[in-house]
Amino acid sequence: MKTPGKRWPWLRVDRLMGESGVPKDSAAGRRALERAIEARRSGDVPVEYAAIRRGWCFGDETFRQELLAQVSERMGAEHYGSERAESAEVQAERLIRKELRHRGWEESDLEERAKGDRMKVELAARLRAETLMSVKWIAARLHMGTAGHLNNRLYHWRKGLL
Secondary structure, three states, X not given: OOOHHHOOOOOOOHXXXXXXXXXXXXXXXXXXXXXXXXXXXXXXXXXXXXXXHHOOOOOOHHHXXXXXXXXXXXXXXXXXXXXXXXXXXXXXXXXXXXXXXXXXXXXXXXXXXXXXXXXXXXXXXXXXXXXXXXXXXXXXXXXXXXXXHHHHHHHHHHOOOO
């Protein structure tokens, strides 16, 4: 909404104004554009825009996975809660799959083995050290009982008592 002299030189508003029916970049034209944008923003949201209002990613699942991979590699201050949480979960799942393959386990082995199984405790410790996932999430994902039980196992593992 700034005057042309106060905008970034690369910022073009002519198309936006034209699409909104504003013929000239003047004070009156900018006010008309502001009213049009505000009316669109506060009005009914078409179904195709609902995903943009709710989430952080607009695109198909493949595109979303590519973005998550990039975010997990280069997490910065500009990445917010939902992005961080989803990226951390993708990273944790990748680590779990890698460890299962390395140990020759199947997903079902996590359910069948004891809650305090040493290998599961080691995997939980690695998840705690390398991801942002909570103890509660790790306990549920690895079928290790409650978060308190897992904390107890991790304490004993760190002290070399397991």
